Amino acid sequence: MISQNLIPDRIANALRQFPPFSMFAEGAVQELARTAKVQVLTKDDPVWKQGDPPGEEVLFLARGRVEYFYQTADRNELIDVRDVGDILGLSALHEGEPYRVTALAAEDSILYALSWPMVRELLNTNDRARYYVRRHLFWGTRVGRSIPDSGLESTGGTSNVLEAHLKGAHTITPRPPERLLCCPSETPIREAAKMMAVRRVPSILITDSTRRPVGIVTGSDVIEEVVVKGTDSSLPVSNIMSAPVITVAQNSSITAATLIMLRKRIGQVCVTEDGTANTAALDVCTQKDLLTQSGRHPAGFIHEIRRARSPARFREICDDIEKMALTYLEAGISGLLLGEICAELYDELVNQMINISLAEMTDEGINLLHIPWTWIAVGSDGRREQVLRTDMDNALIFASSGNPKRDEKNRGFFLKLANRVVNMLVHAGFARCQGGVMASNPNWCKTDAEWTAELRNTDMITDGTRLLRALILYDLRYVAGDQALCESVRQTVFQAVGGNAFIQRRMAEMIVETPPPLNFFGKFVVEKKGGNEGEFDIKARGLTPLRDAARLFALHFDLRQHYSTGGRWLELASTHAEMKELASLAREGYDLLLRIRTLTGLQRGDAGRFINPANLTQLQRGQLVNVFDVQRMVQSAVRFRFQLDARNT
Amino acid sequence: MISFFHKSESPLIQNYLAANKSRRPWKIPLMANRFVVIDTETSGFNVGTDRILSIALFEIIDGQINVALSRRWTVFQPESALTAATAVHGILPSETREGMDEKKVLEELIPLLTGAIVVGHHIRFDAAMINEAMVRHFKANFSNRIVDTARMAMREMVAFRQAGYENQRPPSLDEVCSQLSLPIIARHTAEGDAFLAAQIFLFLCGRIRRRLLRRPVHRRPPKLRDLAAKCFRE
DSSP: OOOTTHHHHHHHHHHHTSTTGGGSOHHHHHHHHHTOEEEEEOTTOEEEOTTOOOOSEEEEEEESOEEEEEEOSSOEEEEEEEOTTOEESHHHHHHTOOOSSEEEESSOEEEEEEEHHHHHHHHHHOHHHHHHHHHHHHHHHHHHHHHHHHHHHHTTOOOOHHHHHHHTOOBOOOOOGGGOOEEOTTSBHHHHHHHHHHHTOSEEEEEOTTOOEEEEEEHHHHIIIIIISOOOTTSBGGGTOBOSOOEEETTSBHHHHHHHHHHHTOSEEEEESSSSTTSOEEEEEEHHHHHHHSTTOHHHHHHHHHHOOSHHHHHHHHHHHHHHHHHHHHTTOOHHHHHHHHHHHHHHHHHHHHHHHHHHHHHTTOOOOOSOEEEEEOHHHHTTOOOSSSOOOEEEEEOOOSOHHHHHHHHHHHHHHHHHHHHHHHHTTOOOOTTOOSTTSGGGEEEHHHHHHHHHOGGGGGOHHHHHHHHHHHTOEEEEEOHHHHHHHHHHHHHHHHTOHHHHHHHHHHHHHSOOSBOTTSOBOOOOSGGGTTOEEHIIIIIHHHHHHHHHHHHHTTOOSOOSHHHHHHHHHHHOGGGHHHHHHHHHHHHHHHHHHHHHHHHHTSOOOEEOGGGSOHHHHHHHHHHHHHHHHHHHHHHHHTTHHHHHO | OOOGGGTTTOHHHHHHHHHHHSOOOSSSBGGGSOEEEEEEEESOSOTTTOOEEEEEEEEEETTEEEEEEEEEEEBOOTTOOOOHHHHHHOOOHHHHHTSBOHHHHHHHHHHHHTTOEEEETTHHHHHHHHHHHHHHHHSOOOOOEEEEHHHHHHHHOGGGOOOOOTTOOOOOHHHHHHHTTOOOOSTTSHHHHHHHHHHHHHHHHHHHHHHHTSOOBOOSOOOHHHHHHHHHHO
8 A cells, every 4th residue: 555645754754864853753754744835946036035024934945055145235145055954944933033134046946844833842842953953043143143244344344464364263283293303301402402403493392201291492492501501411401491381282272372472482382182281292383383374374375385286286275375365355455465475475386386397397207407597477477466366477588508499499398397387377276378478488488698689679669569578578576496597687677678768758658648547527437348348447547557657667767676566666765755755655556456456356256357336435436536646646757757748749 | 518407416516617617817926826736547548448546636825835735545446457557656456446436536626626727747638537537427527727737848948848840749757857857756656746746837837937037927718628628539
């Protein structure tokens, strides 16, 4: 005989696979299933809307996915996602208040509506299920509380840099115990010092027979006691050790450990199993060790990059770097500063990739060439403004041998190397350069002689593409390889351009070509054509003139210390008093534009080139208008300095 | 067909026919109707000679399948034997003999059908079978408006769209389920098939709503009675 309750049985089975229903008695679930109603929703159907009163039913998601959106006056943000087996609407029913969020079906979904009075009754009589549901409800109250917070955030109450750090902060993870350098207390001082020197660590832990920390001796202790005070170095180490040892527990907060070290004025802290000196020591951490472990601190990334071997790992690290960039920008850190941080990280990344590529090529039996070469960053990367992975700009210089045929052969080798590195970068999420500015392109992989010849060639001012190429090259910066080679080419840039009034004039003309993007009424000029109508091209209309002006002034006044646009303006301000005010304004303006652009890019997952003025806050819009005033000032300064008006009139 | 002397026969049939006779007001939201999703298992595909072995029914109210109001009947059929169809639905003659009398089943079924729109997959066959039974026992025709989910799927789903090739058939329940990635449960039982058809119906209504950017409403009623008549003439 076929069961009379086929479908309720199926529903009950589906329910029973998930808590809290798995905790209820079988008969009770059966009873719930018998009175269930089945709802079917196609994609984008609302389950309920924000502010709707709760019904008499709690919903069980049997198939599909439901997304919770929180609607404020100007935006609609995704708060949570519900998957198969989740319960929907519990918190609203539980508290008897309207739904706080709008629930939309993200895909075709099937929901079982269960009678709330019955579920409530079951929950009230089943402790385990109730505890489960309380935990489950926790997020609901959390969302309830965090909603006004998120509203505040948009009005300017951003988190600070410390919070940005803490967001990704980790707990102390001890390294493998065999790494720990320790010795018994009767060891002679000299032996202990020798062990420290061999392992190149700043301290040695003195332990008893069960590895419990007794004392610690640091390098400075040895200097103070043995070298300065003249203690006999054959005495046991216990004579000079500091005790008791300051200990922390594993998996405790890194920030707290750092603060302990600062308060106790010590350079290292011992990690033990339970945080007291009565258990075995696991690790000794210095400030530096903690820094590299502390979540999204840039120092941690350097460490990670050095340890990474596979393209997939590089990808993960780069994703994390972008996340860090986002939290930093939200915390209000300067775009220029962030660019410098990211440049250091990406440089380390490229270094590591080059090393891996060279090792791979050796393994494959390709003979490495032992001539000087250098990997340089050009364009925005050279100016340390590359935060997003939307582009890569790099080039390679290798020493010329004087023989063109030989050079061609050498180029073949370096192209192979560059290809590997560029492919790795692409794996790590960098987009290939649309303009082909990559070391794997023969045009950007040349000998120093070729580069010098190209830079000294003055024909380029008549040729638009070559001028553009030259502008990209003027921002070159050393990344890896032989630094002297890079410096000599950079020298050539300053000589070639600094002494050439024609090139400078041509560059100045390009800067004043773009008028400030405000129309007669002081409104933004938005794009009228193309795919970005109604949006504002912040790169071409805002960043480019300021950036080019900084470059021009740097070349004109021979300011070589800095690579970044911000740095160039700073240098200009400190060396030329008459331009101080303008330069510092320009730097601030450029910083703001860069921040807006990077934030837009991170939010949209593109280069952030086009921004929608409607999305800017009133404050940002005001600031932008000020920046364009600065741009106007810069342009007139350029006109004056390079006498552009004199000839026109 | 509906002659005056039938009226005296039973209030059940009178109500049934009265509720289905009148034209529905149109341009009211489709979901405001009461839908009844039906599936029957039969002893074969010949409407005239084969018999209903079981009927399952789900009600859709306000766009929700109400599990509590679902019904299922095993019908007593004295002359049932092992046929090819038995292999499909697995209802043995012994089970059939424990079922309810066909007339009693209809007496329970007809009030539920009264005034409802009947939905099913290849519903015209089920409707024709029920019609046969009704004619036999009550001398009345099955007169509900019907909606076939197979036809709906052909209209609404790209995979089953009328492609113009010969002998294209409305898709089977399995095909539609796999397209909608619905979990197939208890296939070839009246209850399981009806439940699947109900879910398909709601999904397709959702698709129509999305396509139209509004709720589906009644259109001018199709002449389904003619269609049903044609079906069981075949």
